[in-house]
Amino acid sequence: MxxxxxxxxxxxxxxxxxxxxxxxxxxIEYLNSGKVIPTTLPFSEAVRVDDTVYLSGQIGILPGTLKLVAGGLEAESRQTMDNIKMSLNAHGFTMSDIVKCTVMMTDISQWETFNNVYKTYFTGKYPARSAFGSTGLALGANIEVECIAAVD
Incomplete structure (x- = not known):
């Protein structure tokens, strides 16, 4: 028994x-729109697990390419944030869904330049954020931003 x-x-x-x-x-849903990063890369543009979306780090590449936008940190910052917005929108989400960002910069002393661009993408309710300096980023980028969004 x-x-x-x-x-x-x-x-x-x-x-x-x-x-x-x-x-x-x-x-678990693996999200790849093909609009922001080439789908041939060995990672997903974003991954959704229940009500959380984890976006891969974005750099200032021209959409659908691996070519950095010209113009230095300010231009890269704007393109990076545009890429994040485009990625979210492609999957039915918005910038207001972002709850956390991690910022990586090759020159942390340029923090203010990035902040001036970053704050234009939000309406006063900013996500939690952390940042650190790096000795190098993919494709020689000056900045990379990785975000997490809470969605319905």
């Missing part, structure tokens, strides 16, 4: 764990 109960409980746990694993993978 004890072994039958143990076997039944073991089977129930096994079936339950498969259900949980199956449910978890159904809740």
């Amino acid at each position: 004890k072994s039958t109960v143990k076997m039944s409980l073991g089977s129930l746990l096994l079936v339950s764990s498969f259900s949980v694993l199956s449910h978890q993978s159904d809740d």
Whole structure:
């Protein structure tokens, strides 16, 4: 009897764990619009897990290419934020859905230049944010911004 109960409980746990694993993978959606970054890259533009969207870091590339916009940090900052906005919009979300951003800069002393661009993309309710300096970013970019959005 004890072994039958143990076997039944073991089977129930096994079936339950498969259900949980199956449910978890159904809740993950890999989002690639092809409008912002080329779909040939080995990462997703964004990943949605339930009500959270994790955007890959964006740099100031011209949409659909791997070419940085000309004009230095200010131009790259604007293009980076445009790319984030375009990525969100392509999947039915907006800038107001962003709850957290991480900013990486090759020259942290240029913080004010980035902030002047960044604040124009929000309506006074700013996401939480952290930032750090970096010795190098993809494609020689001056700035990269990674965001998390809370969506319905």
